[in-house]
Amino acid sequence: MSVLELSEITKVFPGVVANDRVSLSLERGEIVALLGENGAGKSTLMNVVYGLLSADGGHVLVDDKPVKIKSPRQAIDLGIGMVHQHFMLVEPLTVTENIVLGREPGRFGVIDFATAREKVQELSVRYGLKVDPDARIMDLSVGMQQRVEILKALYQGARVLILDEPTAVLTPQEAKELFGVVRSLVDEGLSVVFITHKLEEVMSVSDRIIVMRDGRVVGETKPSETDGVGLARMMVGRDVVLSVEKGHSERVAEILEVMDLHVKGDRGLEAVCGVSFNVCGGEVVALAGVSGNGQTELIEAIVGLRRPTSGMLRLKGVDITHASARASIEAGVSHIPEDRRRRGLVLEFDLAENLVLGDHRLAPYATRGIMHPSAITTTAEKRITDYDIRTPSWHVLASNLSGGNQQKVVVAREMGRNPELLVAAQPTRGLDVGAIEFVHRQILKERESGKAVLLVSLELEEVLSLADRILVIYEGRIVREFAAGEADEETLGYFMTGGGGTKLEDEGGTEQAEMTEGNL
Amino acid sequence: MSESRETLPAHRAWMTVVQKVGTPLISVILAIGIGSVIMWASGYDPVAAFAALFKGSFGGPKQIGDTLLRATPLILTGLAVAYGFRAGLFNIGAEGQLFMGGLAAAWLGVALTGLPWIVMVPLLVVAAMLAGAAWAFVPAILKARIGAHEVITTMMFTYIGRYIVSWLVVGPLKAPGQIPQTDAVSIESQLPRIQALFSEATLEALPFLKLGRTHLGIVVAVIAALVVWFILKYTTLGYENRAVGFNPWASETGGISVQWTTVKALCISGALAGLAGAVEVMGVHHRIFDQFSSGFGFTGIAVALLAKNHPLGVIPAAILFGALSAGAGTMQLEAHVPQKIILIIQALVIFLVAAEEIVTWFIKRRQKEALSHVG
Numbered sequence: 001m002s003v004l005e006l007s008e009i010t011k012v013f014p015g016v017v018a019n020d021r022v023s024l025s026l027e028r029g030e031i032v033a034l035l036g037e038n039g040a041g042k043s044t045l046m047n048v049v050y051g052l053l054s055a056d057g058g059h060v061l062v063d064d065k066p067v068k069i070k071s072p073r074q075a076i077d078l079g080i081g082m083v084h085q086h087f088m089l090v091e092p093l094t095v096t097e098n099i100v101l102g103r104e105p106g107r108f109g110v111i112d113f114a115t116a117r118e119k120v121q122e123l124s125v126r127y128g129l130k131v132d133p134d135a136r137i138m139d140l141s142v143g144m145q146q147r148v149e150i151l152k153a154l155y156q157g158a159r160v161l162i163l164d165e166p167t168a169v170l171t172p173q174e175a176k177e178l179f180g181v182v183r184s185l186v187d188e189g190l191s192v193v194f195i196t197h198k199l200e201e202v203m204s205v206s207d208r209i210i211v212m213r214d215g216r217v218v219g220e221t222k223p224s225e226t227d228g229v230g231l232a233r234m235m236v237g238r239d240v241v242l243s244v245e246k247g248h249s250e251r252v253a254e255i256l257e258v259m260d261l262h263v264k265g266d267r268g269l270e271a272v273c274g275v276s277f278n279v280c281g282g283e284v285v286a287l288a289g290v291s292g293n294g295q296t297e298l299i300e301a302i303v304g305l306r307r308p309t310s311g312m313l314r315l316k317g318v319d320i321t322h323a324s325a326r327a328s329i330e331a332g333v334s335h336i337p338e339d340r341r342r343r344g345l346v347l348e349f350d351l352a353e354n355l356v357l358g359d360h361r362l363a364p365y366a367t368r369g370i371m372h373p374s375a376i377t378t379t380a381e382k383r384i385t386d387y388d389i390r391t392p393s394w395h396v397l398a399s400n401l402s403g404g405n406q407q408k409v410v411v412a413r414e415m416g417r418n419p420e421l422l423v424a425a426q427p428t429r430g431l432d433v434g435a436i437e438f439v440h441r442q443i444l445k446e447r448e449s450g451k452a453v454l455l456v457s458l459e460l461e462e463v464l465s466l467a468d469r470i471l472v473i474y475e476g477r478i479v480r481e482f483a484a485g486e487a488d489e490e491t492l493g494y495f496m497t498g499g500g501g502t503k504l505e506d507e508g509g510t511e512q513a514e515m516t517e518g519n520l
Numbered sequence: 521m522s523e524s525r526e527t528l529p530a531h532r533a534w535m536t537v538v539q540k541v542g543t544p545l546i547s548v549i550l551a552i553g554i555g556s557v558i559m560w561a562s563g564y565d566p567v568a569a570f571a572a573l574f575k576g577s578f579g580g581p582k583q584i585g586d587t588l589l590r591a592t593p594l595i596l597t598g599l600a601v602a603y604g605f606r607a608g609l610f611n612i613g614a615e616g617q618l619f620m621g622g623l624a625a626a627w628l629g630v631a632l633t634g635l636p637w638i639v640m641v642p643l644l645v646v647a648a649m650l651a652g653a654a655w656a657f658v659p660a661i662l663k664a665r666i667g668a669h670e671v672i673t674t675m676m677f678t679y680i681g682r683y684i685v686s687w688l689v690v691g692p693l694k695a696p697g698q699i700p701q702t703d704a705v706s707i708e709s710q711l712p713r714i715q716a717l718f719s720e721a722t723l724e725a726l727p728f729l730k731l732g733r734t735h736l737g738i739v740v741a742v743i744a745a746l747v748v749w750f751i752l753k754y755t756t757l758g759y760e761n762r763a764v765g766f767n768p769w770a771s772e773t774g775g776i777s778v779q780w781t782t783v784k785a786l787c788i789s790g791a792l793a794g795l796a797g798a799v800e801v802m803g804v805h806h807r808i809f810d811q812f813s814s815g816f817g818f819t820g821i822a823v824a825l826l827a828k829n830h831p832l833g834v835i836p837a838a839i840l841f842g843a844l845s846a847g848a849g850t851m852q853l854e855a856h857v858p859q860k861i862i863l864i865i866q867a868l869v870i871f872l873v874a875a876e877e878i879v880t881w882f883i884k885r886r887q888k889e890a891l892s893h894v895g
Contacts, residue, residue, distance in 0.1 A: 305772060325774070325775045325776075326777070328775070329774075330775075337773055344773065346766045346767045347767065348766040349766065357763065357770065357771075369755050369756050369757060370756075371755060
């Protein structure tokens with residue numbers, strides 16, 4: 001007997017068939033991975049199940065009985081819980097308050113907090129989801145917040161749990177812990193749908209894999225019956241090179257020089273504490289580290305978005321320590337920001353306007369303050385073709401593109417400028433394998449044409465496959481430097497989490513990593 | 521992520537145009553409808569009332585002239601507010617900037633003598649714009665440097681500006697006589713009426729030019745709208761203004777100084793409001809006094825809202841508000857409906873436009889969600 005069965009679900013958005021007669025079933029105590037590229041229709045399908053969207057065709061069966069799910073409320077009553085990519089928690093409230101929200105124990109409008117707290121702790125112990133019931137959400141790390149979301153679904157009586165790209169926001173360590181949690185959930189008789197586009201996760205966590213492409217189910221398999229290459233082919237519909245071949249490149253003159261740089265974070269604490277390194281033309285230097293160890297501040301200082309408190313930055317020998325973002329762009333620094341929706345794009349602008357942001361004052365796009373639309377659209381059309389941005393035209397607003405294509409817009413603009421130095425922060429975050437392959441190729445192309453690339457990434461695989469040199473950053477300091485081939489994932493992980501020791505030698509590595517994450 | 525997935529159907533582009541123009545139009549029609557119900561419920565004949573209202577605002581050249589006369593300052597204050605909105609700034613203090621602009625024009629128009637029309641008019645216009653910009657400059661700096669909210673500061677500056685004028689017209693700049701007002705500006709400082717530009721014979725031949733008190737200010741206002749439209753669409757200044765209005769973080773990454781853009785946006789907004797003050801002084805009253813503006817700065821907010829912050833949309837929106845106020849008298853006289861009903865209709869228009877903004881915001885959010893759910 002299946003706990004959840006979808007039969008011929010169809011969902012049409014204006015101009016897009018998001019789900020085309022999708023059928024699948026979920027057994028009790030089973031983990032099914034729903035794998036597919038960005039835009040394959042995975043989240044749409046699950047939102048239909050959770051009552052956030054209404055299907056245009058097909059049926060949903062819970063415990064073999066047909067049901068109509070019109071709202072999340074009904075889904076919850078049927079025992080279906082969902083944890084979204086973007087958490088839906090009330091930040092100033094405590095863990096307990098968030099979990100019981102909407103179903104508070106007590107009567108006459110008075111909440112019985114003692115009982116609530118007890119129930120939360122009981123669930124927490126039963127499923128091995130350690131969390132402080134009295135902590136405020138805003139003080140918790142992303143991984144912890146996710147646990148709260150899962151606990152909330154369990155509190156509401158979920159028997160089927162849908163996790164929408166749960167690892168997208170997690171550190172590798174947190175992701176590993178999540179997999180443990182998911183295992184213990186199915187051991188307790190729950191069923192889990194795990195939405196993802198990451199191949200290695202699918203292989204390690206799922207019992208069964210359902211692959212979607214272009215709104216259809218294109219295949220079903222088991223981890224034991226396939227491998228990464230096979231899955232990627234199924235998902236993308238063609239052969240995908242999982243690790244790019246690095247071509248030959250000459251390391252040439254020094255482009256960026258960072259000397260004893262100190263930078264303060266948003267809260268006035270020193271985030272970068274005396275960092276020195278250089279990046280030469282023709283090489284990719286990767287900054288590896290757990291998020292929140294000063295990478296963001298360091299990058300912002302280099303690209304002119306943040307003033308260093310002391311130290312020196314030089315681009316081809318020219319002092320750019322106190323250069324503004326504009327001066328920095330004009331000096332030849334390009335920047336693919338970490339957060340593309342916030343920092344990288346003006347979502348309400350069309351693609352042409354977005355593709356010249358930063359160059360918009362310069363000829364041929366503008367002369368003496370007057371912009372030249374024809375020059376702008378010519379460049380936009382060229383970049384759309386060159387960087388394979390899937391869009392009918394440059395008229396489309398950036399907000400209407402999928403995440404992968406939005407990232408391509410940023411990449412196209414920053415690389416198309418032909419910079420001396422490319423600072424790429426998590427350039428492949430949230431992208432599917434096809435798009436990742438593309439961005440990696442572009443980065444290596446920059447390197448082969450003699451440009452300097454500073455790559456910041458949380459993905460060790462990416463660091464290892466692209467970098468010529470790897471700098472490990474921890475607590476605002478560069479604790480180790482490796483040449484390509486000198487380090488493996490374990491070694492990097494060890495130093496990234498403070499294993500090599502810095503000022504905080506006594507504290508445990510992974511614990512420390514989590515604490516830092518929580519301070520973000 | 522196939523080709524078809526990202527394709528917007530061709531009718532979508534049309535839809536957005538229809539949406540842009542259609543929804544304010546629907547708001548206006550609904551407001552008239554609800555206003556009719558209110559009139560009917562109060563025992564008045566709505567058909568007669570709106571007929572009279574129309575007659576009083578568009579019934580003939582003189583009535584059209586009256587409508588345009590009232591629309592003139594509203595076009596300029598509407599532009600002022602819209603320009604600020606496009607940078608994400610709410611210049612609620614256009615009224616104060618208008619007073620300072622009016623003051624500059626009134627003072628210079630009296631103080632400077634012996635200069636020809638061709639010098640005086642541009643000089644006063646520029647001076648008034650600078651005065652308006654200056655009045656927005658302090659809130660702008662406070663916003664850019666320490667983040668003081670412009671809604672509070674521009675409003676406070678409105679009080680300061682108004683009371684400075686109140687004091688000047690009873691004190692240092694008071695004209696001889698009982699009335700608290702300045703002297704009339706010189707004839708060279710005045711914007712002539714449109715009908716004064718043509719000979720009697722021409723006016724007899726082309727009676728639609730007999731626009732009553734409508735003065736050259738309407739031409740100034742329309743030119744200003746075209747200039748603002750050009751700035752927003754075709755200059756780096758406008759591009760940066762819009763970019764900052766939509767997403768200051770991405771703008772910053774793109775090398776745009778958010779602070780400097782904020783200062784420029786509020787000052788340009790203030791300059792446009794100052795121009796509205798100058799046009800009222802130079803074209804209508806020829807002097808400044810306490811009540812020389814009937815809240816044009818505030819009505820400008822409603823105009824900008826109805827125009828959806830589009831500089832060319834500001835023109836019809838201002839004309840609508842001008843017509844409502846021009847026709848109110850006739851409505852009272854002929855249909856015996858109290859003028860105050862007009863205020864209800866104006867309020868309804870604003871309310872419905874604002875409500876429509878909320879509705880489309882929700883629709884957009886749903887569309888965005890839908891799109892992100894294809895994920």
